[in-house]
Amino acid sequence: MEPITALTALGATARITRLLGRDTITYPLRDAIARKATPQNEGDKPPGLWSWINDLIGCPWCVSIWVGAGVTPVAIEWGNTLAYQWPAAALTLSWVTGLVAQHWDAR
Structure with missing residues (x-):
């Protein structure tokens, strides 16, 4: 792989x-996933796949x-x-x- 490609x-x-x-x-997408991942009743288990996806997108290391x-x-x-x-x-x-913008805004 060429360095510029990397x-x-x-x-x-x-x-x-x-x-x-x-x-x-992308907040609306994350919010919809969070609603699907949240159990309907307090004692219920969270839905498996939705809970995993919700955890995944909440963790930059995980999603990266x-x-x-x-x-x-x-x-x-x-x-x-070129594609x-x-x-x-x-x-x-x-x-x-x-x-760069984040760095300049911090000043």
Whole structure:
């Protein structure tokens, strides 16, 4: 794998992880999953798969491994194509811009 492909895979993984687990634009999806994962009655067990998905998207370390497991084979197989390079570069630039903005806002 070319170094630039590896870097954009890293950036794409980081950005998708952030999008799934923290960004406000995906809050409605996370909220719907949380409602499905919450037992109807206090003594009931939470629904298995929904509870697991809810826990997964609430943990950046947990979700990043699954996102990375999806991004890596795509990068290996299609990393030298524009169909991979453009979206991966856009996701990477979005992630880097978010980090820079977060740093500047903290000052």
